[in-house]
Amino acid sequence: EAGVAQSPRYKIIEKRQSVAFWCNPISGHATLYWYQQILGQGPKLLIQFQNNGVVDDSQLPKDRFSAERLKGVDSTLKIQPAKLEDSAVYLCASSLLEQVVGAQYFGPGTRLLVL
Amino acid sequence: GDSVTQMEGPVTLSEEAFLTINCTYTATGYPSLFWYVQYPGEGLQLLLKATKADDKGSNKGFEATYRKETTSFHLEKGSVQVSDSAVYFCALDPGTYKYIFGTGTRLKVLA
Numbered sequence: 064e065a066g067v068a069q070s071p072r073y074k075i076i077e078k079r080q081s082v083a084f085w086c087n088p089i090s091g092h093a094t095l096y097w098y099q100q101i102l103g104q105g106p107k108l109l110i111q112f113q114n115n116g117v118v119d120d121s122q123l124p125k126d127r128f129s130a131e132r133l134k135g136v137d138s139t140l141k142i143q144p145a146k147l148e149d150s151a152v153y154l155c156a157s158s159l160l161e162q163v164v165g166a167q168y169f170g171p172g173t174r175l176l177v178l
Numbered sequence: 179g180d181s182v183t184q185m186e187g188p189v190t191l192s193e194e195a196f197l198t199i200n201c202t203y204t205a206t207g208y209p210s211l212f213w214y215v216q217y218p219g220e221g222l223q224l225l226l227k228a229t230k231a232d233d234k235g236s237n238k239g240f241e242a243t244y245r246k247e248t249t250s251f252h253l254e255k256g257s258v259q260v261s262d263s264a265v266y267f268c269a270l271d272p273g274t275y276k277y278i279f280g281t282g283t284r285l286k287v288l289a
Contacts, residue, residue, distance in 0.1 A: 067221065094275075105182070105267055105279030106222070119276060154221065158275075167277065169214075169221035 065089065067170035069155050075176045081143035084173045088136070088157030094118075096167065097130055097140050098154040106154055112138065145177045180205040184268045184280035191258055191287050199253040199283045201242075201268035209270040211235075211244055211251040212277070216265045225253075225266070258287045 068087040076082050088095050093114050098106035109128065111118040115135040123130065127146070132138040142149055152172040159166060185200040203209065210229045214222040226235030231246035240255045251268060268280040 103281060105269070105281050106277075107279070108276050111276065156222075167224070169223070171219065171221045 067155055067157055067168055069153075069170040069173050071173055072171065073174045073176075075178065076145055077178050078147055079144040081141065082145055082175065083139055083141045084153050084155075084175075086138045086140070086155030086170060088138075088155070089159075089168055092157035092159050092168070093135070094158045094160075095132060095138050096156040096158075097138070098156065100152040100154055100172070102151070109140070142175075145175075147177050150175055150177045180209070180270060180272045180278050182268050182270055182278055182280035184266075184283055186281070187265075187284040189283060189285050191285070193260055193287055193289050194257045195287075197253070197255040197258045197262075197285070199266055199268075199285070201251045201253065201280060203249050203251065203268075203270050205249075205270055205272050207273055209272045211242070212269045212271070213240070213242055213251070213253050214267040214269060214279075216267065216282070218264070222267065258285070260287045260289050263287045 070085050095112045097109045099109050100106040109123045110120040110130050112132045115132050130140045152174050154172045155170045156167040181204045183202050212227045213225040215225045216222050226237045228235040228244035231244055234243045242251050242253045263286050265282045265284045267282045269277045
């Protein structure tokens, strides 16, 4: 089966600009996650969707970050306006059932550099 | 709060050497524990997992045992190969399906 797809793979922007990332999960996966991975750190969960509803967005900086999953399939993460500290790899993951342990599948990530 | 601590890298080994990457955790309750691997340019892949104390996860020659008494989940492999060069992440699920990751350990295996 096809894996989790993400685009773009790389993005360079200047601070205060806006940027959007796209994720297409594995077909049939109801749960979708966005993680932020800053250089030298482990991934940190930003937001979790179950179908098209938000389960947890407690770690999402809502003053500048937004995410949506309108039809319960693919998802978009947006940053507006970007700050230097947003430079990171943004990882998308999906899982078939929330209750299945260890079943998160990760995409290759989008590497963002904010200048 | 819940957290994962793993040894800093890079770890550099010769081919066929024995590998240990240490991972300890702090959590209330009974978390599930994981090792993920990230090869260059790729996403994280689940390497192995353990869901309860004394469970041993294993895959591709790698092993890790869930030790509740020492709150550890150290990753081991008896004989590493150049193709094992990657970044390894220890992670826990405290029962909320929201993973907490360590900072990662880069492994370099030299031929």
